[in-house]
Amino acid sequence: MRIFKIPNKSAIKRRFLRIFAVVSTVAAMPLTSLAEPAHGIAMYGEPALPAGFESLPYANPQAPKGGTIRLAEPGGFDSLKPWVLKGNAAWGVGVHLAETLMYRSLDEPFTLYGLLAESVETDSERSWVEFTLRPEARFSDGSPVTVEDVIWSYQTLGTQGHPRYHGAWSKVETIEQTGERKLRLTFNTKDRELPMLMGLRPVLKKAQWEGKDFAQSGLEAPIGSGPYVVDRVDPGRSITFRRNPDYWGKDLPLNRGLHNLDVIRYDYFGDANAMFEAFKAGEVDIWRELSSRKWETEFNFPRITSGQALKAEIPNQRPSGIIGLVMNSRNPLFADWRVRQAMIEAFNFQFINNTLNGGVDPRITSYFSNSALAMQPGPAEGRERELLEPFAEQLLPGTLEGYALPEGNDRALDRPGLRRALALLEEAGWTVQDGRMADANGRPLSFEILLNQSGSAMRTASETQQIVDIYTEALRHLGITPRVTLLDAAQFVERTNNFQFDMTWFERGLSLSPGNEQLLYWGAAGVEQPGSRNWMGMDSPAAEAMIEAMVNAESDEDFTAAVRALDRVLTAGRHVIPVSFSPNSRLAHSAKLHYPERKTLYGDWPGFLPETWWQEAEK
Structure with a gap:
C-alpha cells in the first residue's frame, strides 16, 4: 500500500526527476554504500550504546518493582487527549500510555x-527514513501495533493534531508501507533532523479513533502500547495510572530498570501553596523547590527533620x-524594539533576585545559557558571523556587535x-506628561500583564506575583501603570x-x-497560528x-555556530525580560523512593521522574 500526499503537477514532475536521479545514482553505486538498518540513530555521529546493550546507563536494572508514587500538578484538567489543541489535558497520558517508534536517551544530546x-x-x-516494527509490539488490549496504526497516527496528528505536529509533517512527501512490518517516509525538504522527529511521533490505535472527530478533546481513556494504563479518573482532580503486567516491552533491554512503580497518581491542586502543604503533610511524595532561599530556610518541617x-540536588548540563x-x-506598542529594551532596563534584576532568592541563582543571559551552545x-x-x-x-x-x-x-x-529607559521611550515617541507616559497625542502608554494563578513549571504563582509587584512599582517611576490580571489555568x-x-x-x-521545534517557538508561521508557542509574535x-542551518549541519562545529547565531538573534531581539535559573533541580522526596546514583546529561528532565525511580519495600 502506498499513500501520497496530494501533489500538484510540478510536484509530480519533481518526483519523477528525483526518482530517475536516485535510480541512476543507485545503479552506479557499490552495494556496500547502501544504508543498513540500525538499532539507533544519533543527530551527529554514532549512538553511544552498541547494538545488544544491556540497559540504559542511567537506569538501575536491579530496581525492585512495585509501590506507588503520588505526584502533584497545579490547576485541573478536562481532557485525556494531549495530542490536540482543544481542552486542558491531564499530565501523564502522553508519557505513560502512548509510545513512539524510538526512545530518547537522557545521556546523549540527541x-x-x-x-x-x-x-x-x-x-x-x-532524505528518507524506514522503520521496522517489532513483531511483539502490542497495545494494552492485546492487539498488535501495526504499520497501519503508525501511518494513520502520523497522518492524523499531522493534519488534525496539535499545531506542534504540523510543521514537520508538511515536510513529508510520502509515507508508505514497504513490508509487513516496515514503513518509509520520504521528505520534500532538506532537513537532517526529520528522521529523528518521525521516530518520536506517538503511535495511537487507529481502531479506537477512526470515525471520530480526533481534533475534539474528551475523557475517553486512550488505548496505548505503553507500560501503564489509565486506572481511575476524577475529572479535574486526579488521575491514576497502573502498571500493565502484560506490557509487551517489559523485557526489552531499553526498559530494564525503568517503569518500576505499580501505581502513578497525579493529584491536582488550586495552587503551589496547596501542593507544598500536601507534601509537608505526606499526601504527595515529590516536591520540586524553585526558590533557593526557600530551599535553605523553609525545609525544617517534621517530615524532613524526622x-x-x-x-536532593540533581545537576544538569542542559541549556x-x-x-x-x-x-x-x-501589540504595536511592543513591536518597537526600543520600547522592549526600555522595559528590560526598568527591570532591576539584581534587586529582585536578592529579594526572592538571596542572589544565589544566576541570571539567564541568553536562551542557551549554561551550555556550550550559548552565544x-x-x-x-x-x-557564526558568516551565517x-x-x-x-x-x-x-x-x-x-x-x-x-x-x-x-x-x-x-x-x-x-x-x-536609560526614559531615553529609549523618548526616542520611540513617548514622554512623561502630567505624571504619566504618553505619546504625542496624549494617549497613555498602557498594557496588561497576564498571570496564571496556578503558577508554572518553573515558578510558583506567589513568586511570579512578587516579581511583577516589584517590577510594576519601578514602572510607576516612568509614569507607566500596567494592569495585572490573574486568571485560573483554563482561562x-x-x-x-x-x-x-x-x-x-x-x-x-x-x-x-535544538532543531525543528525552534520554528514552533520562534517561526513566522506561528505568528497567526492559534496554539503556537511563538508567544512573542516573532517574525525573523x-x-x-x-x-x-542547524537542522542541516553535518558537523558539531557548524551546528554550534548556527545555534549561537540563533541565540544572538533571539537575545538581541529583546522579546523577553529574563529572570534567574538554577543549574540544579532541588527535589524533596519520600525516603521510600529512590533514583539511580548515576546522573544524566539532562538531569531532572522528562524521562527521569518517575520513569527511573523505584520504591523500597517496607522493612
Whole structure:
C-alpha cells in the first residue's frame, strides 16, 4: 500500500526527476554504500550504546518493582487527549500510555534507540527514513501495533493534531508501507533532523479513533502500547495510572530498570501553596523547590527533620532555556524594539533576585545559557558571523556587535536603568506628561500583564506575583501603570493560545540538540497560528535561516555556530525580560523512593521522574 500526499503537477514532475536521479545514482553505486538498518540513530555521529546493550546507563536494572508514587500538578484538567489543541489535558497520558517508534536517551544530546521499532534506516542525506516494527509490539488490549496504526497516527496528528505536529509533517512527501512490518517516509525538504522527529511521533490505535472527530478533546481513556494504563479518573482532580503486567516491552533491554512503580497518581491542586502543604503533610511524595532561599530556610518541617522525606540536588548540563516576562509584539506598542529594551532596563534584576532568592541563582543571559551552545560575549566571529552577515540590515543593534542585559543594582530603585529607559521611550515617541507616559497625542502608554494563578513549571504563582509587584512599582517611576490580571489555568491557556495578552509569564525549556521545534517557538508561521508557542509574535527571516542551518549541519562545529547565531538573534531581539535559573533541580522526596546514583546529561528532565525511580519495600 502506498499513500501520497496530494501533489500538484510540478510536484509530480519533481518526483519523477528525483526518482530517475536516485535510480541512476543507485545503479552506479557499490552495494556496500547502501544504508543498513540500525538499532539507533544519533543527530551527529554514532549512538553511544552498541547494538545488544544491556540497559540504559542511567537506569538501575536491579530496581525492585512495585509501590506507588503520588505526584502533584497545579490547576485541573478536562481532557485525556494531549495530542490536540482543544481542552486542558491531564499530565501523564502522553508519557505513560502512548509510545513512539524510538526512545530518547537522557545521556546523549540527541540519540534515539528502537522502542516500537526494532530498527531504523536512512540514507547519508537523510532524505528518507524506514522503520521496522517489532513483531511483539502490542497495545494494552492485546492487539498488535501495526504499520497501519503508525501511518494513520502520523497522518492524523499531522493534519488534525496539535499545531506542534504540523510543521514537520508538511515536510513529508510520502509515507508508505514497504513490508509487513516496515514503513518509509520520504521528505520534500532538506532537513537532517526529520528522521529523528518521525521516530518520536506517538503511535495511537487507529481502531479506537477512526470515525471520530480526533481534533475534539474528551475523557475517553486512550488505548496505548505503553507500560501503564489509565486506572481511575476524577475529572479535574486526579488521575491514576497502573502498571500493565502484560506490557509487551517489559523485557526489552531499553526498559530494564525503568517503569518500576505499580501505581502513578497525579493529584491536582488550586495552587503551589496547596501542593507544598500536601507534601509537608505526606499526601504527595515529590516536591520540586524553585526558590533557593526557600530551599535553605523553609525545609525544617517534621517530615524532613524526622527523615521521612529527603532533600536532593540533581545537576544538569542542559541549556537554561528562557524564563521571564514575554512581550507580545503583535501589540504595536511592543513591536518597537526600543520600547522592549526600555522595559528590560526598568527591570532591576539584581534587586529582585536578592529579594526572592538571596542572589544565589544566576541570571539567564541568553536562551542557551549554561551550555556550550550559548552565544559568547563580544562580537560574532567566524562561521557564526558568516551565517548572520546576509541579514545584517535586518538585525537589531547588538546582534552582531554583542548584546548584554543590564545588571541593575541592589537598591529597589535603579536610577541609571530608569534613565536609560526614559531615553529609549523618548526616542520611540513617548514622554512623561502630567505624571504619566504618553505619546504625542496624549494617549497613555498602557498594557496588561497576564498571570496564571496556578503558577508554572518553573515558578510558583506567589513568586511570579512578587516579581511583577516589584517590577510594576519601578514602572510607576516612568509614569507607566500596567494592569495585572490573574486568571485560573483554563482561562490562562485559552488566552495565551489565542495571543490575547500584552505581557505574560513565559517559559521555554531547550535541549542540547535544538532543531525543528525552534520554528514552533520562534517561526513566522506561528505568528497567526492559534496554539503556537511563538508567544512573542516573532517574525525573523534571520532566525529561520539559523534554524535551517542547524537542522542541516553535518558537523558539531557548524551546528554550534548556527545555534549561537540563533541565540544572538533571539537575545538581541529583546522579546523577553529574563529572570534567574538554577543549574540544579532541588527535589524533596519520600525516603521510600529512590533514583539511580548515576546522573544524566539532562538531569531532572522528562524521562527521569518517575520513569527511573523505584520504591523500597517496607522493612
